[in-house]
Every structure is written in structure tokens, then in C-alpha cells.
Amino acid sequence: MTTALSPLAQLETAHEFVARHIGPYADDEAQMLSIIGAASREALISTIVPEAIRRPAPMDLPAAVGEAEALAELKAVAAQNKVLKSFIGQGYYGTHTPGVILRNILENPAWYTAYTPYQAEISQGRMEALVNFQTMICDLTGMAMANASMLDEATAAAEAMTLAKRSVKSKSNTLIVAGDCHPQTIEVIRTRAEPLGLEVKVGFAPQLMAENDYFAVICQYPSTTGLVHDLKEHVEAAHAKGAAFIVAADLLALTLLVPPGEFGADIVLGNTQRFGVPMGAGGPHAAYMACRDEYKRSLPGRLVGVSVDAHGNPAYRLALQTREQHIRREKATSNICTAQVLLAVMASMYAVYHGPAGLTRIAQRVAAYTAILAAGFKQMGLKVVTPVAFDTLTVETAERTDGVLARALAAGANLRRLSATHLSVSLDETTTRADLEALWAWFATDGATLPRVAEFEQHTESLIPAHLRRSSAFLTHPVFNSHHSETEMLRYIRSLSDKDLALDRSMIPLGSCTMKLNATSEMIPITWPEFAAVHPFAPADQLKGYALLNEQLTAWLCQATGYAGISLQPNAGSQGEYAGLLAIRGWHLSRGDAQRTVCLIPESAHGTNPASAQMVGMQVVVVKCDANGSVDLNDLEAKCTQHADKLAAIMITYPSTYGVFEPRVKELCAMVHRFGGRVYVDGANMNALVGLAAPGEFGGDVSHLNLHKTFCIPHGGGGPGVGPVCVVQDLVPFLPGHVAAGQPREGGVGAVSAAPLGNAAVLPISWMYIRMMGAEGLKAATEVAILSANYVAARLSGHYDIHFSGGHSGIKGGGVAHECILDLRPLKDSSGIGAEDVAKRLIDYGFHAPTLSFPVAGTLMVEPTESEPKAELDRFCDAMIAIREEIAKVERGEWPREDNPLKNAPHTAASLMAADWAHAYSREQAAYPVASLRQAKYWSPVGRVDNVYGDRNLFCSCVPMAAAE
Numbered sequence: 023m024t025t026a027l028s029p030l031a032q033l034e035t036a037h038e039f040v041a042r043h044i045g046p047y048a049d050d051e052a053q054m055l056s057i058i059g060a061a062s063r064e065a066l067i068s069t070i071v072p073e074a075i076r077r078p079a080p081m082d083l084p085a086a087v088g089e090a091e092a093l094a095e096l097k098a099v100a101a102q103n104k105v106l107k108s109f110i111g112q113g114y115y116g117t118h119t120p121g122v123i124l125r126n127i128l129e130n131p132a133w134y135t136a137y138t139p140y141q142a143e144i145s146q147g148r149m150e151a152l153v154n155f156q157t158m159i160c161d162l163t164g165m166a167m168a169n170a171s172m173l174d175e176a177t178a179a180a181e182a183m184t185l186a187k188r189s190v191k192s193k194s195n196t197l198i199v200a201g202d203c204h205p206q207t208i209e210v211i212r213t214r215a216e217p218l219g220l221e222v223k224v225g226f227a228p229q230l231m232a233e234n235d236y237f238a239v240i241c242q243y244p245s246t247t248g249l250v251h252d253l254k255e256h257v258e259a260a261h262a263k264g265a266a267f268i269v270a271a272d273l274l275a276l277t278l279l280v281p282p283g284e285f286g287a288d289i290v291l292g293n294t295q296r297f298g299v300p301m302g303a304g305g306p307h308a309a310y311m312a313c314r315d316e317y318k319r320s321l322p323g324r325l326v327g328v329s330v331d332a333h334g335n336p337a338y339r340l341a342l343q344t345r346e347q348h349i350r351r352e353k354a355t356s357n358i359c360t361a362q363v364l365l366a367v368m369a370s371m372y373a374v375y376h377g378p379a380g381l382t383r384i385a386q387r388v389a390a391y392t393a394i395l396a397a398g399f400k401q402m403g404l405k406v407v408t409p410v411a412f413d414t415l416t417v418e419t420a421e422r423t424d425g426v427l428a429r430a431l432a433a434g435a436n437l438r439r440l441s442a443t444h445l446s447v448s449l450d451e452t453t454t455r456a457d458l459e460a461l462w463a464w465f466a467t468d469g470a471t472l473p474r475v476a477e478f479e480q481h482t483e484s485l486i487p488a489h490l491r492r493s494s495a496f497l498t499h500p501v502f503n504s505h506h507s508e509t510e511m512l513r514y515i516r517s518l519s520d521k522d523l524a525l526d527r528s529m530i531p532l533g534s535c536t537m538k539l540n541a542t543s544e545m546i547p548i549t550w551p552e553f554a555a556v557h558p559f560a561p562a563d564q565l566k567g568y569a570l571l572n573e574q575l576t577a578w579l580c581q582a583t584g585y586a587g588i589s590l591q592p593n594a595g596s597q598g599e600y601a602g603l604l605a606i607r608g609w610h611l612s613r614g615d616a617q618r619t620v621c622l623i624p625e626s627a628h629g630t631n632p633a634s635a636q637m638v639g640m641q642v643v644v645v646k647c648d649a650n651g652s653v654d655l656n657d658l659e660a661k662c663t664q665h666a667d668k669l670a671a672i673m674i675t676y677p678s679t680y681g682v683f684e685p686r687v688k689e690l691c692a693m694v695h696r697f698g699g700r701v702y703v704d705g706a707n708m709n710a711l712v713g714l715a716a717p718g719e720f721g722g723d724v725s726h727l728n729l730h731k732t733f734c735i736p737h738g739g740g741g742p743g744v745g746p747v748c749v750v751q752d753l754v755p756f757l758p759g760h761v762a763a764g765q766p767r768e769g770g771v772g773a774v775s776a777a778p779l780g781n782a783a784v785l786p787i788s789w790m791y792i793r794m795m796g797a798e799g800l801k802a803a804t805e806v807a808i809l810s811a812n813y814v815a816a817r818l819s820g821h822y823d824i825h826f827s828g829g830h831s832g833i834k835g836g837g838v839a840h841e842c843i844l845d846l847r848p849l850k851d852s853s854g855i856g857a858e859d860v861a862k863r864l865i866d867y868g869f870h871a872p873t874l875s876f877p878v879a880g881t882l883m884v885e886p887t888e889s890e891p892k893a894e895l896d897r898f899c900d901a902m903i904a905i906r907e908e909i910a911k912v913e914r915g916e917w918p919r920e921d922n923p924l925k926n927a928p929h930t931a932a933s934l935m936a937a938d939w940a941h942a943y944s945r946e947q948a949a950y951p952v953a954s955l956r957q958a959k960y961w962s963p964v965g966r967v968d969n970v971y972g973d974r975n976l977f978c979s980c981v982p983m984a985a986a987e
Contacts, residue, residue: 038088040799043539043791043889044806050892051806054813059834063805067714069830070808070837072685075715081581086796089543095793096786099574100552103567107435107457108557111414111448112246113175113204113776114304115296116555118451122508123298123371126515127364129549131736134364135525135540137532138740139326141861141871142339142967143928144960147518148367148739149338152326154501155294155308155370157979161496162276163290164283165312167978169323171294171366171741172309173358173593175270176210176776178291179203179240181322181356182268182311183211185289186238187220189317191264194235195220200227202245203270205762206559206776211240213758213772217607217639231259238266243282244275247407247446248414250490257286273297273310274451275412277378277385280492289313296450298372299365300549303568304558304777305593306742306784308366318342318976322356324740329972332926332965333933339967341976357596357633364738375511378497384451388413391449391458393485398462398473407444411485414448416440417465429464436560437464499980521963523870524739528960529894531814533841533873533883534628534679536709536731540787543794544734547786558777559763571785578792579733579746582800583705583725584716587754590746591773593780595706598726598745599634599673601774605724605749605756606671606700607638608769612756618698620665622672624653626680626877628704631673640670651680651826653690662697669699671724676717677707677839679877680826681811691721700724705748708732709887710808710840713801723750733788744781744788806888807840810895814886815842817899821906823848825881841885843878844902850880853912854919857882860905865928867901867951868960897954904951917942923951928962 046054051063060066087095108116119128127133139145139152152170159168172178183197197215199208201224208224215222223230227241239260244250253269260267268289269282274296276282282290295307313321319342327341373381392413396406405418419426420443427445430437438446447461455475462472484491497503505511524530530537547553552567562569576588592598603621610618621635624645632642643665646657653674662669672694677683684690691701703722709732711717717725729735729744737743749757759767763778779785795803815824815835825845827836835842846857857880861871873883886895908924911917921942923929929948939945950956 037086037799039541039543039794040086040802043541043795043799044803045889045891045894046806046810051809054809054892057834058812058816059832063809066809066812066833067805069833070683070812070828070839071714072683074685074688075720077713077715077719081713081797081800083578083581083792083797086794086799089794092790092793093543093546096547096789097550099570100547100550100567102570103552103556104564105551105555106560106564108301108560109447109449109461110436110438110557110559111446112438112559113206113293114301114557115448115450116452117296117298117300119298119300120372120375122511122515123368123375124549126512127368127371129545130519131526131540132519132522132524133367134545134736134738136522136739137530137535137537137737137870138360139340140874141865142337143862143962143964144523144865144870146338146963147521148363149326150518151367151370152363153328153338153978153980154374155366156326157499158370158373158497159310159312160979162273162281163271163312164281164494165287165290166315167318167321168310168312169321170326171361171363172291172311172323173362173597174305174307174776175204175291175293175309176207176773177597178309178311179207179268179270180211180214181358182240182289182291183215183220183238184218184356185313185317185320185322186266186268189320190237190266192235192237194237196234196236197222198227198230198234198236198239199224200241200245201225202247202249203240203242204246206773207270209760209762209773210776213774217604217637219639227256231256235263236265238268240268240270243269243271243279244412244414247416247440248411248448249408250279250410250412250486252490254285261286272412274381274385274388276492277382277496278389278412278486278492280490281494284494289317294366294369297369299368300554300783301557302554302783303556303565303779305781306362306365308362308369323358324361325978327972328977329968329975331967333930335964337964337967339969339972341972341978357600357630357637358594359596359630360594360743361741363740364742367739371515373497374502374505374514377502377506378495380506381497388449388451388453389484389486391453393482394475394478395447395449395458395461396485397478397482398458399465401473402462402466402470404465409485410487410490413450414446416444416446418443419445419465426464433460433464435460436557501980523960528868528870529886529890529898530870531872531884531886531898532870533681533843533885534706534876535873536728536885536887537737538734538887539889540734540736541791544787544790547790548783553783553786558779558782568779568782571789572779575785575789579727579748582712582716583727583748584718585725585748586718586751587757588746588748589757590744590785591758591760591775591778591780592726592745592747593775594741594743595726595728595745596630596634597774598747599630599704600637601747601758602702602724602726602749603634603638603640603671604758604771604774605747605753606702608756608771609700609753610670612769617668618670620668621670622658622661622694624674626651626675626678627673628675628679628706631704635673645672650829651678651682652684652686655686655690655693658690659693662693662699666697669694669697671700671702673702673704675704675706677710681838681841681843681883682826682828683839688720695721706731707840710804712804713797714804718748718750723753724748729788734791735784735787742781742784744784803888810886810888810890811838811840811842811884814884814895814899818844818902821903822846825878841883844872844882844884845880846882847880849909853909855909855912855924856880859924859927862966863905863908863924863927864901865962866923866948868955868958869898869901900952908951923948928965930963930965931961933965
């Protein structure tokens with residue numbers, strides 16, 4: 023008897039990834055629906071998502087393929103990039119990523135799936151690495167204070183501009199920028215300055231300083247052409263005018279050059295890319311910013327500081343959070359709500375691994391090669407116009423420029439063309455003796471005798487004069503002098519990751535953050551040389567793979583959003599917001615409506631929204647919300663009428679920040695359009711829309727997307743991110759351009775990031791996700807995200823109030839979008855237990871807390887995502903129910919209000935081993951409140967961290983921590 027083969031369609035695995043990305047199985051889904059009270063997933067969606075915004079047709083995307091096929095397709099795309107030896111420089115250099123860092127940090131989900139360290143107790147490992155980063159920056163720059171990283175060097179320079187403006191005595195609105203700063207930095211500064219009414223003068227800095235009043239000066243050190251300027255006199259001149267002096271400094275060069283802090287700089291910034299982070303066509307890389315001590319409370323970005331825990335032991339935390347835009351809103355001085363944590367960790371570990379001696383050796387080798395290269399050029403009769411240099415030489419080539427470039431290209435290398443008569447050559451950690459001899463050959467005339475490296479090794483003098491050489495020590499802390507063998511380094515990295523809680527351990531139920539699966543197959547391509555080893559300003563014909571990736575990914579994202587055009591350049595969601603508002607502003611200006619500067623923002627908006635509006639010169643007017651959390655349309659109409667002639671835009675989040683679908687959103691959009699404004703739909707909650715509804719179809723004009731939320735780029739402990747800006751057809755000309763890359767925009771909007779594709783190297787992650795999910799899979803993911811949120815709301819609704827639920831009859835919990843808000847405020851009155859106590863107690867149960875007190879103080883916002891299996895959702899719900907019973911014991915008087923497991927959480931192993939236990943509850947209740955914890959227990963490395971102490975005693979480097987220990 024023969025057995026018939028199963029149909030091939032049932033055996034092929036094109037949709038296999040969809041089932042692996044989505045957590046609940048079919049039988050789980052049925053159980054979840056029964057708890058919620060919905061007959062089917064489609065019935066639930068029909069109840070929750072307003073019919074008025076539902077998409078009439080599915081997304082037009084390629085059919086889903088399996089992981090192997092998607093990787094093969096992307097490999098073919100990557101192969102269209104050409105990986106050449108780069109001598110371009112311009113802020114991007116070849117580097118060797120130590121294998122122990124590549125494998126155990128960049129490719130390790132314990133590091134890349136972690137979230138921003140807002141919950142300090144479960145973030146001690148990555149915050150220690152960030153304190154190492156801050157210490158490294160302070161030591162190398164000679165400055166008192168450094169933050170935990172910036173997005174890129176160009177945006178860091180723009181942030182330094184505004185930091186200086188609000189910090190100095192000068193009342194001038196003029197910024198002087200040295201003409202030999204990196205061109206991409208100059209362009210981003212100009213983009214940022216213009217809406218703020220700041221004038222940027224670019225040219226020969228000493229002359230401009232003599233002829234103008236100004237509030238700050240920015241110089242590159244070394245310059246983009248390689249020249250190392252002696253800036254001391256310029257600093258003194260700026261200070262004499264009450265202005266700040268800003269230095270954009272190369273971090274590797276600072277191991278050999280006098281650090282800016284020693285010649286009086288006020289702010290120092292730059293990039294850490296050459297500390298072991300691949301070029302990646304421009305990012306992600308961790309930029310840095312350091313400043314005088316007196317500027318620290320105005321310093322943008324995040325600071326990791328040292329405090330103490332409940333037991334008096336040293337502990338790390340994010341310091342001075344009152345500076346953050348989520349709190350200050352339109353009064354914020356920056357909209358940055360992220361960093362480049364994963365890359366900052368890599369750069370700091372590069373310094374830990376090499377130590378001061380290793381870094382100095384690398385820099386000395388680069389400087390020696392540069393001096394030898396210059397000597398060879400001089401022997402050949404060529405004029406080197408950078409007599410004082412670290413790693414970059416500019417050479418006068420006369421009529422031979424094109425020929426030199428052609429010979430280099432033919433040999434597989436890129437040089438930088440500065441003009442028709444000048445080329446520059448930048449050396450780096452990867453430079454070899456053979457590279458120098460190849461360079462001489464490309465510059466030589468036919469038949470010329472070529473120099474040899476051996477001729478110059480013994481007698482060539484440094485191109486760094488004595489008065490510019492560093493004499494001060496740096497990286498003296500033991501952490502930079504203790505882990506130089508791979509065994510030591512491996513164990514140090516592991517010890518830090520063991521302290522943290524990331525997605526590789528448990529669910530992270532953070533509302534508005536979408537902590538979903540970052541699949542391994544999505545991550546694999548980011549280390550392919552075809553993506554990782556290319557320079558962002560290489561010739562366009564060498565970047566055809568990235569061009570195709572950009573073309574395909576933007577087309578797919580247009581399908582997902584309903585918009586006509588997208589730019590992938592913004593390298594964070596905050597930068598996407600900024601670029602979107604610039605587009606709206608540019609459109610109004612093009613129509614002669616310069617007076618349209620009012621931006622309406624609902625009370626429920628994300629904190630970055632008002633901060634971004636302020637940065638483009640708009641006036642924020644707040645719109646009220648009603649009792650259900652929706653925008654109050656009566657108040658909206660009144661505000662539109664009041665500001666009719668000045669209305670520029672409204673910024674809304676959809677579904678709302680309160681986690682509900684506002685049913686009258688189309689009416690809202692139409693009203694704003696009627697008054698001449700444009701509608702910005704914040705894409706932070708796009709994971710509740712993909713495949714079901716599209717902002718570009720229900721009335722939105724602009725959105726940004728968080729690819730590090732909806733489209734699977736991991737959060738990296740607080741960065742990287744990608745925030746594409748999406749627009750309707752008439753706003754396409756106002757998307758950001760990039761003049762430095764030969765990509766000007768018709769609308770004249772300049773670059774918002776240093777590189778044309780921003781954080782280009784992580785874009786393959788989202789490409790893989792969409793390619794493997796297809797239209798049906800993406801829609802299913804959205805539906806299951808909504809299903810999971812409603813399941814959590816249904817299970818917890820009998821124990822906690824569900825704040826701002828949709829009020830849908832028949833749906834247990836009232837019906838929410840992809841997240842729900844648990845209102846703990848009534849419990850504060852009945853028990854003294856607040857939302858923070860519950861957040862800390864969840865650590866004892868092995869969970870990262872939900873979003874704490876945002877968007878409503880005293881609440882927890884839960885977003886389960888589609889990737890969590892039902893078992894994990896149940897584990898979380900069981901924990902929350904058990905915690906509610908613990909609160910009930912306090913309410914009943916069984917435990918004191920000030921001495922119970924919630925007030926004392928999290929409990930460390932050391933505290934439980936103490937000889938004396940004077941608490942009203944048992945050690946077992948503290949450590950193992952549910953039986954399952956005995957099989958898998960996460961132990962918090964510290965007790966509850968004292969936030970007030972940390973801000974009153976601000977230390978942000980390794981030294982105070984060591985002293986405290």
C-alpha cells in the first residue's frame with residue numbers, strides 16, 4: 023500500500039517565521055479570546071479598531087519567505103555594495119573590532135535586547151559599562167563631565183551649539199564654524215540653526231572671530247583636512263568675548279594630542295566609531311559630548327551617575343532625569359530621548375580591553391605611518407599641505423588628481439577628493455606597510471622610483487610638534503588596566519550582563535516601547551562586511567546595495583503607513599519627529615505662510631513632541647483630553663479658531679498614548695486641515711496599526727516610525743534606533759537631503775543626521791522582518807499584539823483598575839489597543855503602596871517593570887507585544903495578581919505600611935542572607951513569592967537605588983564609585 027505525498031504547499035516553509043515571531047499558538051489564542059469574551063480574533067479587532075479607519079485593501083508586499091531564503095535575497099542585495107579599502111576619513115575610519123567584543127556584546131542578546139536603564143536595579147551591568155564610557159571620554163578630552171553618548175558627531179555639534187547658546191554671557195545669535203570642520207557636521211549645524219534664528223558663519227575661524235560678535239566657535243581637532251591647529255589663543259579670544267569654545271575632537275588622536283580641556287575648551291564632542299565599531303555606511307556609532315562642570319545640568323542626553331542603594335552600597339542610576347524632555351516637554355532644550363548605548367558599550371569595552379598603553383600604541387602606529395607617508399610624498403616631490411598632522415594628509419596633486427583617484431580605485435581603494443588639485447589620505451588602525459607603498463605608487467608619475475617604508479623607519483620625525491603633544495595620564499582607573507587578556511575580558515563582560523534583565527531572560531512589558539522579538543536571522547546581516555565595512559561617503563556606485571535596500575525598505579514602509587515618501591536618514595525617533603516638523607515648516611514657508619508657527623499638542627502626547635516643536639521654532643499650544651483620554655474636539659476647535667492664521671500643525675499619537683483608538687480621529691484630521699494646518703501622527707504606537715489602518719490614509723500628513731519598536735531593530739540598552747520620516751505627496755520635496763553626499767533637496771531642507779542613511783547598518787534588520795513576515799504576517803502580528811494586550815487587561819481587570827479603556831461592551835477589561843494602563847492610584851490611599859513599589863517588587867518576580875507613571879502619574883502601562891507566548895503572559899499576570907494580594911495584606915493590616923515586601927523590594931541575595939531578619943514577612947516570601955521562581959530566579963545585584971542622593975551627590979565617572987567601595 024502506498025501513501026500519497028502531502029501537497030507541497032503544506033510542506034514548504036515560507037510562513038514558518040511568522041509562527042516563530044508570533045508567540046501564542048492557535049489553541050492559546052482560543053483560550054485568550056474566551057477570557058476576553060470575543061468570538062474570534064477578527065471579531066475582537068472589529069470591536070477595538072474603528073471601522074472608519076480600517077484599510078480597504080491589504081498591503082502590497084512581496085509574499086513571505088523563510089529565513090534561509092530571506093538571508094539569501096539580502097546577501098544578493100549586499101553583494102551590490104563594493105567593499106574597498108578606505109582612506110577617505112572625514113570622521114569614519116577602519117578599525118578592528120576585538121572578537122571578544124563582537125561575539126559577546128554586539129552579537130549577544132543579553133546586551134542588544136535590553137531597554138533604556140530607567141529601572142536602575144536591573145540595569146547595573148550596562149550602566150557600569152556606560153560609566154566606563156563617560157570616564158573614558160572625560161579622561162581623553164580633559165573635561166569634567168561627559169554624557170552616556172549622543173546620536174552622531176554632527177547632531178552632537180548641533181546640540182553643543184544650543185548648549186553654548188543657553189550657557190554663555192554673550193547675547194549674540196552668531197555661531198562661528200571653522201571651514202575645515204567635517205562638511206556633514208557643518209550641514210547639520212545649519213539645518214538646526216536656521217529655525218532657531220541663529221546665524222552660522224563658516225570660514226577661516228580667526229578672521230571671523232576678529233570681525234564678528236558671536237556666542238560660540240566650533241573647530242575640528244584635527245581638522246577634516248588633517249591639520250592639527252593650536253587652538254589655545256582662539257579659546258582665550260572667545261572667552262574674552264563671553265563666548266564658548268567648542269571642539270570636535272578625534273578620540274584616538276587625543277591619546278597623543280593635548281586634550282581640549284587642558285587648553286580651556288568649554289564643550290568637546292566627537293565620535294567613538296574608531297574604537298572598534300565598524301563604519302557601517304555611517305552608523306550606528308556612539309558620539310560623545312563632554313563639558314565644563316558648570317554646564318552639567320544643561321548637558322543634553324543621558325548621564326549615568328553613582329548613588330547608593332537601600333543598604334548603603336554603591337549603585338548606578340540615570341542622573342538628573344528632570345532634564346529629560348519627557349518631563350520638561352516644550353521647556354526642554356533637546357528632544358533626545360535615546361542614546362547609542364550598545365555602541366557606547368562597545369567603544370568603552372574597546373578601551374577596557376586595550377587599556378591606555380594599547381590605545382596609545384595604536385595611535386602612535388597611526389601617527390608613525392602618517393609621518394612616514396608624508397616623508398615619502400616629499401621625497402617624490404609632492405607638496406603636503408598638512409605639516410602638523412595625526413592621521414590625515416592633504417596632498418597637492420596639480421593636474422594628476424583624477425589619475426591618482428583612478429589608480430587607487432583600480433587597486434581597490436578610495437581616496438578623498440578635496441578639490442581639482444588636492445586629495446586627502448586618512449590612515450587608521452587597519453593601515454599596513456603595504457598600504458603606504460601602494461599609496462606612493464598611486465601618486466607617482468610613470469617610471470618614478472618609489473619610496474620604501476624601510477627607508478624612513480629609523481629617522482622620520484613625528485608630525486606632532488612638542489607643544490601639541492599630550493603629557494597627562496589617562497584611563498588610570500583599574501577597570502582600564504585589569505582586563506587585557508581575553509579570559510579576563512570575557513569574564514568581565516559576562517559579569518556585567520549577568521547583572522541585567524533583558525529579553526533573553528524574560529518579557530519586558532514596557533508600554534509605548536514595543537519590546538518584541540529581535541530574531542537572530544534579522545540580526546545576522548549587520549556584521550556582513552558588505553554592510554558593515556563601507557564608508558558612508560564612498561562613491562555612489564560602491565553603495566548600490568544600500569541604494570537598493572533603501573529603495574525596497576522605503577517602498578515597503580510606504581505600504582505599511584499609506585504615505586507617498588519616506589526618508590530613512592533620521593537616526594532616532596526624536597530625529598524623525600524633528601525632520602517631520604521641518605517638512606511641515608518648509609511647506610508653509612514655500613507658500614509664503616511664515617506666520618504659521620503654532621503647533622497644537624494634546625495633553626496625552628509623547629514628551630518628545632513638544633520638545634521637537636520647540637526645536638523647529640514652533641509655539642506649543644496644549645489641547646485638552648476628555649474623560650476617556652481622547653482629544654477633546656471642542657477644545658481643539660476652539661484652539662484652531664483662536665490660532666487660525668498661525669496654525670502650523672497638530673501632533674497626535676495614534677492609537678493614543680493612553681492606549682486607545684480614538685474613534686473620531688478622521689474628524690480631528692479634517693478639522694485641522696480645514697484651518698490650514700497639517701497633521702503629524704506620531705508613529706510610536708504603529709505596532710497597533712500595521713495592516714489594519716494607515717496614518718497616510720486616515721488623514722495624517724507626516725509620521726515618524728520607530729524601526730526599533732514596530733520593525734524589530736533591538737533597543738540595545740537604550741540605543742541604537744532608527745526614526746524614518748514619512749510624508750504625503752506634497753511634502754516629499756521637504757524630506758531631509760544631504761548636500762555633503764551630493765543629495766540636495768528641492769525644498770532646501772538639509773541633513774538631520776551625519777550620514778545620508780543615518781544608522782544604515784541596522785536597516786537590514788527591518789528589511790529581514792518585513793521580508794519574512796509578508797503582508798499577512800505583519801497584519802497577524804498587529805492583531806495578536808492587540809489580542810495580547812486585551813488578554814492582560816482581562817486577566818488583571820478584577821484586581822486593578824484599567825485606566826482609559828475603550829469601554830467596549832462584552833470585552834472584559836473594556837477593550838484597549840496594544841497596551842493597557844493599570845491605575846494604582848487608589849491603592850496608594852488604601853495601603854501606602856505606589857506604582858514604584860510595584861515596579862520594584864516585580865524585579866523579585868523576575869520581571870522588568872511596565873512603563874512607570876507615564877503617561878499618567880501613579881500608573882503602570884503594559885505592552886505585551888505579539889511575540890510573547892501565552893505562558894509568559896500568564897506568568898506576568900500571575901505575578902501582578904500575587905502582588906495585588908500582597909497589597910491586600912497591607913490593606914488588612916497584616917503587614918505594616920512601611921515594612922512589607924513591596925516597600926523593601928527588590929531583595930538582594932545578600933540582604934536575605936543577613937544574620938538578622940526583623941521584617942514582618944519571611945525570607946521565603948521575599949525571595950520566592952511564587953513557586954516557579956525556584957527553577958529560575960533573577961537576583962537583583964543591588965537594593966532599591968536612592969535617586970535623591972544620586973542627584974545631590976552627582977558623580978558620573980569610575981573614580982567616585984571606586985572610592986565609595
